[in-house]
Amino acid sequence: MCLGIALASGAPLFSGIISGVIGGIVVGYLSKSQLSVSGPAAGLTAIVLTAITDLGTFNIFLTAVLIAGFIQLGLGFLKAGGISNFFPTNVIEGMLAGIGIIIVLKQIPHAFGLDDDFVGSLSYPEADGVNTFATLSRVVDDFESGPALITCISLLMLN
Numbered sequence: 001m002c003l004g005i006a007l008a009s010g011a012p013l014f015s016g017i018i019s020g021v022i023g024g025i026v027v028g029y030l031s032k033s034q035l036s037v038s039g040p041a042a043g044l045t046a047i048v049l050t051a052i053t054d055l056g057t058f059n060i061f062l063t064a065v066l067i068a069g070f071i072q073l074g075l076g077f078l079k080a081g082g083i084s085n086f087f088p089t090n091v092i093e094g095m096l097a098g099i100g101i102i103i104v105l106k107q108i109p110h111a112f113g114l115d116d117d118f119v120g121s122l123s124y125p126e127a128d129g130v131n132t133f134a135t136l137s138r139v140v141d142d143f144e145s146g147p148a149l150i151t152c153i154s155l156l157m158l159n
Contacts, residue, residue: 001020001042002016002017002019002020003016003017004016005041005042005044005045006019008042008045008049009044009045009048009049009052010048010049010052010053010058011048011052011058011061012058015058042099043095043096043099046099048061051064105132105136106132108136108139109135109136109138109139110147111147111148111151112139112142112143112144112147112148112151113142113143113144113145113146113147113148114135114138114139114142114144
């Protein structure tokens with residue numbers, strides 16, 4: 001999962017492995033909770049990709065993350081966690097629901113056999129100039145029964 005998140009974020013693949021190992025060790029050592037999460041967060045993929053793109057290079061992004069880490073440590077020592085009470089849970093749930101919708105919309109063409117743009121179609125305006133909904137309309141024209149059957153069987157097995 002760390003490799004996939006790194007790839008989707010536009011970061012070097014090795015950074016995904018390093019962050020997974022370091023995150024697992026640090027969280028496992030410092031956390032006193034039985035429910036702590038130390039793995040990659042798919043919800044941050046779009047944020048990291050945008051940050052790397054806007055800042056220009058991965059090294060500048062790492063510098064920004066390091067500074068943000070020091071700010072987080074400082075706020076932790078100041079016991080400033082109560083600030084999170086001012087962020088409505090609806091905003092966070094809405095962001096996660098939006099990410100889920102994007103993932104589902106991007107997978108529908110693949111589920112029915114349209115795989116002409118299987119790499120690099122992570123953004124709404126795709127590399128070939130069309131958008132996600134235009135790609136969805138092409139699913140009817142390029143329908144393949146094999147992937148559709150596997151998709152239907154897989155969905156039926158979920159229940």
